[in-house]
Structure formats: structure tokens, C-alpha cells
Amino acid sequence: xxxxxxxxxxxxxxxxxxxxxxxxxxxxxxxxxxxxxxxxxxxxxxxxxxxxxxxxxxxxxxxxxxxxxxxxxxxxxxxxxxxxxxxxxxxxxxxxxxxxxxxxxxxxxxxxxxxxxxxxxxxxxxxxxxxxxxxxxxxxxxxxxxxxxxxxxxxxxxxxxxxxxxxxxxxxxxxxxxxxxxxxxxxxxxxxxxxxxxxxxxxxxxxxxxxxxxxxxxxxxxxxxxxxxxxxxxxxxxxxxxxxxxxxxxxxxxxxxxxxxxxxxxxxxxxxxxxxxxxxxxxxxxxxxxxxxxxxxxxxxxxxxxxxxxxxxxxxxxxxxxxxxxxxxxxxxxxxxxxxxxxxxx
Amino acid sequence: xxxxxxxxxxxxxxxxxxxxxxxxxxxxxxxxxxxxxxxxxxxxxxxxxxxxxxxxxxxxxxxxxxxxxxxxxxxxxxxxxxxxxxxxxxxxxxxxxxxxxxxxxxxxxxxxxxxxxxxxxxxxxxxxxxxxxxxxxxxxxxxxxxxxxxxxxxxxxxxxxxxxxxxxxxxxxxxxxxxxxxxxxxxxxxxxxxxxxxxxxxxxxxxxxxxxxxxxxxxxxxxxxxxxxxxxxxxxxxxxxxxxxxxxxxxxxxxxxxxxxxxxxxxxxxxxxxxxxxxxxxxxxxxxxxxxxxxxxxxxxxxxxxxxxxxxxxxxxxxxxxxxxxxxxxxxxxxxxxxxxxxxxxxxxxxxxxxxxxxxxxxxxxxxxxxxxxxxxxxxxxxxxxxxxxxxxxxxxxxxxxxxxxxxxxxxxxxxxxxxxxxxxxxxxxxxxxxxxxxxxxxxxxxxxxxxxxxxxxxxxxxxxxxxx
Numbered sequence: 001x002x003x004x005x006x007x008x009x010x011x012x013x014x015x016x017x018x019x020x021x022x023x024x025x026x027x028x029x030x031x032x033x034x035x036x037x038x039x040x041x042x043x044x045x046x047x048x049x050x051x052x053x054x055x056x057x058x059x060x061x062x063x064x065x066x067x068x069x070x071x072x073x074x075x076x077x078x079x080x081x082x083x084x085x086x087x088x089x090x091x092x093x094x095x096x097x098x099x100x101x102x103x104x105x106x107x108x109x110x111x112x113x114x115x116x117x118x119x120x121x122x123x124x125x126x127x128x129x130x131x132x133x134x135x136x137x138x139x140x141x142x143x144x145x146x147x148x149x150x151x152x153x154x155x156x157x158x159x160x161x162x163x164x165x166x167x168x169x170x171x172x173x174x175x176x177x178x179x180x181x182x183x184x185x186x187x188x189x190x191x192x193x194x195x196x197x198x199x200x201x202x203x204x205x206x207x208x209x210x211x212x213x214x215x216x217x218x219x220x221x222x223x224x225x226x227x228x229x230x231x232x233x234x235x236x237x238x239x240x241x242x243x244x245x246x247x248x249x250x251x252x253x254x255x256x257x258x259x260x261x262x263x264x265x266x267x268x269x270x271x272x273x274x275x276x277x278x279x280x281x282x283x284x285x286x287x288x289x290x291x292x293x294x295x296x297x298x299x300x301x302x303x304x305x306x307x308x309x310x311x312x313x314x315x316x317x318x319x320x321x322x323x324x325x326x327x328x329x330x331x332x333x334x335x336x337x338x339x340x341x342x343x344x345x346x
Numbered sequence: 347x348x349x350x351x352x353x354x355x356x357x358x359x360x361x362x363x364x365x366x367x368x369x370x371x372x373x374x375x376x377x378x379x380x381x382x383x384x385x386x387x388x389x390x391x392x393x394x395x396x397x398x399x400x401x402x403x404x405x406x407x408x409x410x411x412x413x414x415x416x417x418x419x420x421x422x423x424x425x426x427x428x429x430x431x432x433x434x435x436x437x438x439x440x441x442x443x444x445x446x447x448x449x450x451x452x453x454x455x456x457x458x459x460x461x462x463x464x465x466x467x468x469x470x471x472x473x474x475x476x477x478x479x480x481x482x483x484x485x486x487x488x489x490x491x492x493x494x495x496x497x498x499x500x501x502x503x504x505x506x507x508x509x510x511x512x513x514x515x516x517x518x519x520x521x522x523x524x525x526x527x528x529x530x531x532x533x534x535x536x537x538x539x540x541x542x543x544x545x546x547x548x549x550x551x552x553x554x555x556x557x558x559x560x561x562x563x564x565x566x567x568x569x570x571x572x573x574x575x576x577x578x579x580x581x582x583x584x585x586x587x588x589x590x591x592x593x594x595x596x597x598x599x600x601x602x603x604x605x606x607x608x609x610x611x612x613x614x615x616x617x618x619x620x621x622x623x624x625x626x627x628x629x630x631x632x633x634x635x636x637x638x639x640x641x642x643x644x645x646x647x648x649x650x651x652x653x654x655x656x657x658x659x660x661x662x663x664x665x666x667x668x669x670x671x672x673x674x675x676x677x678x679x680x681x682x683x684x685x686x687x688x689x690x691x692x693x694x695x696x697x698x699x700x701x702x703x704x705x706x707x708x709x710x711x712x713x714x715x716x717x718x719x720x721x722x723x724x725x726x727x728x729x730x731x732x733x734x735x736x737x738x739x740x741x742x743x744x745x746x747x748x749x750x751x752x753x754x755x756x757x758x759x760x761x762x763x764x765x766x767x768x769x770x771x772x773x774x775x776x777x778x779x780x781x782x783x784x785x786x787x788x789x790x791x792x793x794x795x796x797x798x799x800x801x802x803x804x805x806x807x808x809x810x811x812x813x814x815x
Contacts, residue, residue: 101435236426314427316436317429324449325419328417
């Protein structure tokens with residue numbers, strides 16, 4: 001499926017005057033253009049968009065893949081200058097909430113959006129499309145089964161054991177470089193008191209804060225890291241490697257819904273709403289599930305008690321995460337553990 | 347009252363009440379809507395202002411001085427409060443002593459004009475990116491070793507939730523008033539049915555009644571309906587009076603005419619049998635006199651019937667009694683009746699107004715006058731005077747009046763002696779009495795200044811100032 005999609009898309013690596021990391025075009029170039037910006041990897045979401053353009057041949061989607069911080073900055077200035085993409089899908093939900101709170105979004109209602117639960121939409125301007133878990137991953141070859149942490153407490157215990165094998169071999173997102181990493185860490189800090197202890201643990205084992213899901217997963221696969229904390233589960237399942245295994249923490253597992261927004265100044269709002277309805281439709285959801293972007297609870301597979309699922313709600317409380325002072329304090333606390341920013345290549 | 351039937355005259359009371367209640371509901375609904383919307387807005391404003399203030403205070407509490415700088419640790423609880431208005435956008439700003447933005451949205455500015463009243467929270471309306479929004483600013487003073495000054499916290503929120511609350515309060519109030527209106531309408535229908543019940547009873551009572559039964563109807567009905575019953579009873583009373591006066595007229599006529607007619611017939615027969623011319627001539631003269639007094643009797647009986655009829659039915663108009671007296675003298679009847687009698691008219695310069703029927707009064711006056719001419723002694727005076735609140739029309743002659751035993755019975759309807767003798771003084775006076783009682787007056791017969799005086803006393807028309815004219 002992925003391979004089939006990849007044959008259909010053209011990857012234009014370096015477009016001038018755009019901060020997009022990658023760009024792909026789906027559908028006939030004679031259709032109406034729909035500029036779609038997302039933090040999601042084109043390879044992951046591509047098949048779904050491909051199907052959308054197949055069902056809607058009058059639309060061709062220009063898919064730009066962005067980093068979450070760059071996408072936010074661009075969308076913010078687009079909003080002020082009265083231009084912008086036609087649709088935005090970002091995993092940094094708190095940034096999207098701020099965009100909506102700044103009146104940068106256009107409202108839309110349809111049976112599909114009304115069917116969303118209340119914590120997955122806000123003001124009929126922001127909708128949670130996916131459902132992805134924040135998980136721990138480990139290298140199956142290098143981590144002995146008795147060391148595999150099934151919850152944050154077990155991870156804490158492991159880090160406190162002062163086992164030199166794990167020194168400098170545990171990774172997590174750099175929260176300054178990754179909007180998603182910041183969101184996960186921030187949600188952790190709200191969710192439980194274990195967060196302070198976790199930071200202390202990370203400090204003890206000289207954990208590595210690095211950017212980007214792909215780097216972390218590849219690092220675990222290659223053996224550079226043994227365990228990675230708060231990795232987006234969807235990326236692991238799509239880039240599945242035999243020696244990487246996934247653990248959904250049993251104390252609680254954060255679930256993220258990537259937020260879809262139609263900018264107020266979008267030129268092609270009509271097609272953007274069609275894409276939204278498609279993503280929320282049964283067909284769209286099936287495709288997203290296939291791509292690992294919708295992870296339904298399956299007790300037989302995950303052994304996860306229901307109460308341990310914590311969805312990150314799409315609501316104005318995420319504005320707290322965006323507050324400059326709060327962010328300053330939080331990052332200061334984080335930096336005290338991880339030291340100066342470091343970007344290690346895997 | 348016009349003769350043409352009004353189109354709404356036939357409409358049922360229920361439909362009128364329904365129309366009334368509906369228009370009341372409509373007008374009331376508008377008033378209730380406006381009032382409850384104003385109230386709802388007020389209530390929503392107060393409720394959500396408290397949330398706003400709570401959030402601002404939460405944020406202000408979270409500020410601490412760290413390294414010489416005030417640093418806010420934005421509390422989740424503040425945003426949980428604000429999220430009670432789930433679909434409203436939020437703006438906040440924490441500013442230092444010089445108004446410089448420490449954290450938050452730069453466009454959320456504290457009010458510039460209230461720098462002096464920094465002690466109290468200050469609410470104000472200000473647009474937020476094109477939407478109406480409500481803001482509050484609270485102040486917190488710091489006096490630390492490394493930082494001193496006032497930090498302002500401004501929190502704002504759009505007003506979608508407030509409007510929704512105001513609208514829902516309005517809707518609830520309208521629903522309540524609608525329910526009340528329906529209840530009112532049902533109640534009104536019930537009350538009308540109950541109130542109209544006596545009318546049905548009256549109708550069936552009327553239908554069951556004997557046509558000659560003119561006794562008053564049962565007045566045991568609600569006050570509103572009793573107006574109608576009273577009117578009906580009064581009407582029936584009048585009808586009854588008319589009936590009985592008609593019956594009286596017929597029986598009186600029959601009774602009073604029988605004797606004179608029989609006498610005339612007997613005399614006529616005698617004339618036919620009489621052969622002596624002198625005796626015959628004498629009898630013819632007597633017959634003529636008889637038939638003339640029969641004519642007078644008839645005249646008076648008819649005029650009495652006329653008076654009784656008119657006093658019941660003719661409208662009461664202001665009449666100057668002097669006109670009546672003048673007319674009686676002007677008609678010159680006395681020149682025919684008693685040519686040798688001296689007649690005097692005594693009236694003042696001021697008008698003497700009573701409320702009465704002119705024809706009835708004239709009849710009464712003529713009868714009083716003619717009685718005096720016929721039975722009294724010359725001179726006969728007719729005059730009009732004012733006695734206190736009464737107007738008096740009187741006739742006086744120089745004689746001593748009738749003997750006391752006649753005076754007692756005088757004016758009664760049956761006076762066989764007068765009828766059989768062909769005279770009609772009793773009947774004439776009974777007309778005067780009927781007129782007097784019809785216009786709330788009285789008849790007085792007493793010796794006067796120069797002889798016997800018959801007076802018709804009638805109340806003066808009350809003037810605007812209350813003074814009798």
C-alpha cells in the first residue's frame with residue numbers, strides 16, 4: 001500500500017521560498033489546488049491523501065510536510081498577513097489551539113464534525129483527526145526481558161539502578177526543538193507527580209534529548225539507544241523494525257489527536273472541508289488506522305486498563321502550555337536535567 | 347346605538363376573550379422577552395464576570411518574583427475556569443509596572459484611565475480580533491527586596507457563552523409565559539362558561555313564562571347579569587303599568603259611559619214618545635247638555651290615558667312652567683267654558699325649569715284650570731312660583747273649594763257621582779295626580795291667599811351651581 005502510494009507521489013525535496021521539509025503533489029494537476037500543510041510524514045499520511053484525490057478527481061493536493069514549530073510560526077504570520085494554506089494538520093495541538101484562539105481559523109460544521117467527542121473539537125474550528133499513543137520503545141535485542149519497563153515506575157526503577165548499560169542510552173524528545181515533545185512533556189507534568197522523578201531519573205542516566213521521531217526510532221533500532229520515552233507510537237508501527245518493540249505505559253498512556261484546522265484566509269475552504277469530512281469518514285478512518293494514525297483500544301493486544309488512557313483534549317487549557325513564563329519555567333526545569341541543547345545524529 | 351347590526355355583535359364572548367388574551371400574550375411576550383433578555387444578559391454578565399475575575403486572581407496569585415523579575419506560573423485552574431465557557435476565545439496578559447508585557451497576548455491591555463484605582467478589579471468591554479469580548483484587569487503589588495511595583499493581570503474572553511446563557515434564560519422565560527398564557531386562556535374559557543350559565547337559565551325561564559306574567563324575574567344572579575335583569579324587570583313593570591292602565595281605561599270607560607249613554611238613550615226614547623212640543627224642546631235641550639258632558643268625559647278619559655302613557659314613555663325635557671301656564675291661558679278655553687269668569691295670569695320674570703313631558707304637564711294644567719272654571723268662583727288665577735327646591739304651578743279661585751268629604755276622595759279613579767252627574771272633576775284631578783307622581787311631584791289642595799288653591803309641585807331642575815333658577 002505504502003509502496004503503491006509512493007509511486008504515485010512526486011517528492012520535491014527542495015522548493016525555494018518555503019520552509020517545508022518535503023513537498024508532494026497528489027491527484028491531477030488540472031484539478032483545483034489544495035495547499036495542505038502537515039507535520040505528519042508524507043509517507044504515513046500519503047496513502048490517505050492519495051485515496052482522497054482518487055475519490056475527488058477535481059482536487060489536487062499539494063502536501064507540504066513541516067516541522068511543528070516552523071509550521072506554527074508560518075501559520076501565525078500567514079494569519080496576520082491574510083494568506084495561508086488551505087488546511088493544516090499538526091501534531092502540536094497546543095500550537096493549533098493558540099492559532100484558533102487568535103481567530104486564525106474558519107468555522108465549519110457537518111455531521112462528521114458534530115459526531116466527534118467534545119474533547120476532540122473546539123469552537124467548530126479545530127478537530128482531532130487521529131488517535132495516537134505516546135509510547136516507550138526499546139531494542140528487543142539489547143534490552144533483556146526483565147529490564148523492559150511496562151510503566152513509568154518501572155522505567156524509574158530501571159534508571160535508579162545505576163546500570164551502566166543504560167548510561168547515555170535512553171532518549172526522549174528535545175522539548176525545545178519539537179513542539180510535540182514539549183506537548184507530551186507538558187501533559188506528563190500535568191498528569192502525574194512522576195514527572196519530577198522522571199526528570200531526576202533522566203538526569204541520573206544522562207538521558208539524551210533529541211529531535212524528531214524518526215531519529216529516535218532509528219537510534220533505538222540501530223542500538224544507539226536502548227530505550228526511548230514518549231515516542232509517537234504511530235511512527236513506530238509504520239516504520240516497524242523487528243528489533244524495536246512498543247510499550248504502552250500501564251500507569252497511563254497519553255493519546256494525541258492531530259488537529260485539523262482551516263485557516264481563516266484559506267482560498268480553497270470548500271475543498272478543505274471536503275478533505276476534513278473525508279478524514280473523519282469511515283473510509284478515511286480506516287485508511288488512517290491502516291497507517292497507524294488511529295490506534296483503537298484493544299484490551300487483548302495492549303492489556304491497558306481503560307482508565308489509563310489519557311487523551312490530550314483539544315481545548316483552551318492547552319494555552320497554558322503556550323504561555324511564555326510557564327514555558328520558560330518548564331524549559332528551565334528541563335534544561336537543568338538535560339543540559340544545553342544538543343542535537344546528536346543517530 | 348345604530349340600527350345596522352355590528353359585525354362583532356354576534357361574536358362569542360369566548361372568542362373575544364381569546365383574542366384579548368392572545369393580544370395580551372403577544373404584547374406581554376414582547377415585554378417578557380425584552381425584560382428577560384435584559385435580565386438574562388445581566389445574569390450572564392455577572393456569572394461569567396466572576397469566572398473571569400476568578401481566573402485573573404488565579405493568575406495573579408501564581409506570580410512570584412524570581413531573580414528580580416515577576417514570573418507567572420500560569421495555573422491550569424485559571425483556564426479550567428475560563429473553559430466553563432467552552433467555545434469562547436481567551437486572551438490574557440501579565441504586565442509589569444511600566445505596562446511592559448511579561449507574558450500573554452500583547453493586545454490584552456489594561457484600561458489606561460484607571461491607573462489610580464489599582465486596588466479594585468476593573469471590568470471593561472473591548473473587541474478581541476473582531477469579536478466582542480469582556481475583559482477584567484486585577485493588580486498585584488510586590489514589595490520584595492529585588493522587585494517592587496504593581497503587576498497587572500488582564501484576562502478577557504469572547505462572549506458566546508454569555509449570549510447563549512442570556513438567550514436560554516430568555517427562552518425559558520418565554521416558555522413559562524406561554525404556559526401561563528395557555529393556562530390563562532383555559533381559565534378564562536372556564537370562567538366565561540360559568541359566568542354565562544345564569545344567562546341560559548334566564549333564557550329558559552323567559553321561554554317557560556306565561557305571556558301575561560309580568561312579575562319581576564329572579565334577581566339571584568351575578569351582579570353583571572343583574573343589570574340586565576333589572577332593566578328587564580323595569581321594562582316589564584312599565585309594560586305592566588301600561589297594560590293595567592289600558593285595562594283601567596277600558597273598564598273605566600265601560601263603567602263611566604254606561605250610565606250616561608243609558609240616560610241619553612232613555613231620553614231619546616222619551617223624546618220619540620213625547621207629543622207635546624214644549625216638553626219635547628225641553629227634553630232635546632237636556633239631551634244636548636247630556637251628550638256634551640259625555641263628550642267632555644270622553645275627552646278627559648282619553649287625555650288621562652294619554653298622560654299615563656306619556657309619563658311612562660316620553661323623554662323628560664327641561665320645560666319652563668311659565669310656558670305651560672301661558673299656553674293654558676292662551677288657548678282661551680275659559681271663554682267657551684265660563685265666559686263670565688275673570689282670568690288672571692301671574693308669572694315672574696325668571697324661567698322656572700322642571701324636567702317633564704310638556705304634553706302631560708299641559709294636560710294637567712288645563713284640567714286644574716278647567717276644574718276651577720267649572721266649579722270655582724271668579725276670578726280664577728293661574729300662576730307659577732318657586733317654593734324652595736320645588737316649582738309650583740297653581741290655580742286659585744275665589745271660592746271655598748269642595749266640601750271636605752269630597753276633598754278626601756277627590757282624584758280617585760271611580761267617582762260615580764261625578765260620572766253619573768256628567769261632571770268629571772275627579773277624573774281631571776286624577777290626571778293631575780298621575781302627572782305629579784310620574785315626575786316625582788305632588789298635588790296640594792288647600793285654601794290659598796284669596797280662595798281655594800290647587801298646586802302641582804314639581805322638583806326644579808338642578809342647575810350646574812345647584813341654585814334653583
